Amino acid sequence: DVVLTQTPPTLLATIGQSVSISCRSSQSLLHSNGNTYLNWLLQRTGQSPQPLIYLVSKLESGVPNRFSGSGSGTDFTLKISGVEAEDLGVYYCMQFTHYPWTFGGGTKLELK
Amino acid sequence: EVQLVESGGGLVQPGASLKLSCVASGFTFSDYWMSWVRQTPGKTMEWIGDIKYDGSYTNYAPSLKNRFTISRDNAKSTLYLQMSNVRSEDTATYYCTRVGPSYFDYWGQGVMVTVSS
Numbered sequence: 702d703v704v705l706t707q708t709p710p711t712l713l714a715t716i717g718q719s720v721s722i723s724c725r726s727s728q729s730l731l732h733s734n735g736n737t738y739l740n741w742l743l744q745r746t747g748q749s750p751q752p753l754i755y756l757v758s759k760l761e762s763g764v765p766n767r768f769s770g771s772g773s774g775t776d777f778t779l780k781i782s783g784v785e786a787e788d789l790g791v792y793y794c795m796q797f798t799h800y801p802w803t804f805g806g807g808t809k810l811e812l813k
Numbered sequence: 814e815v816q817l818v819e820s821g822g823g824l825v826q827p828g829a830s831l832k833l834s835c836v837a838s839g840f841t842f843s844d845y846w847m848s849w850v851r852q853t854p855g856k857t858m859e860w861i862g863d864i865k866y867d868g869s870y871t872n873y874a875p876s877l878k879n880r881f882t883i884s885r886d887n888a889k890s891t892l893y894l895q896m897s898n899v900r901s902e903d904t905a906t907y908y909c910t911r912v913g914p915s916y917f918d919y920w921g922q923g924v925m926v927t928v929s930s
Contacts, residue, residue: 749922750917752917791856795858
C-alpha cells in the first residue's frame with residue numbers, strides 16, 4: 702500500500718499568516734495515464750471531510766484561491782496564503798493513483 | 814443539490830453483523846462509482862472499497878475484503894455496506910462518498926458504528 706506521510710501533525714498559525722503542509726508518498730503518484738492523483742481535503746470540527754484540491758493543484762469549485770497545491774512524483778505541498786478563521790481544522794492528503802487508495806495521517810491547523 | 818445520507822449505525826456486539834445504507838439524491842446515482850471510507854476515533858482515515866456504477870464490479874481494501882461487502886440498488890439510489898464478524902477495531906464513523914473522475918467529490922455526513930460488548 703502507498704503510505705502518505707504528512708508533516709507537521711499540528712500547525713499553529715495566526716490569522717493572516719501563510720502556512721504549508723507537506724505530504725510525502727512512499728511511491729510515485731504519477732499514473733500511467735499521465736495524471737497525478739493527489740488530493741487535499743479539509744475536515745472542520747464536527748463536519749465531514751470536504752475536497753479542496755485535486756490532481757495536485759486544481760481547486761475544487763468554491764475553494765478560495767488562497768489555497769494552492771504543488772508538487773510531483775512523491776513530494777507534495779498545500780499552501781494557505783493568509784490563514785482565515787474558517788480554515789481551521791484537519792487537512793488530509795489522499796492518493797487516487799494506486800489501489801488501495803490511502804490517506805495521510807492529517808495535519809491539524811490551530812490558532813496560535 | 815447532491816446529498817448522501819447514511820444510516821444503520823449504532824452499538825453492535827463483537828462478532829455480529831451490521832448493514833449500513835446510504836441514500837443518494839441530487840444526481841443520477843447509476844452514473845457514478847460509489848465508495849465507503851471510515852474514520853477511526855483517533856481520526857485515521859481508511860478507504861474501505863468501491864463499487865462500479867452498475868454494481869458489476871467492486872474493489873476492497875485487502876484487510877477488509879473478507880468481512881465487508883459493498884452493494885447498491887440503483888432503483889432506490891442506495892449504497893450498502895454489509896459488515897460481518899465485526900471487531901472492536903471496526904469502531905469508526907463510516908462515510909459514503911461519490912467517486913468523481915479524480916477524487917471523492919461528495920461525502921455524506923457519516924454514521925457512527927461502535928463495536929462493544
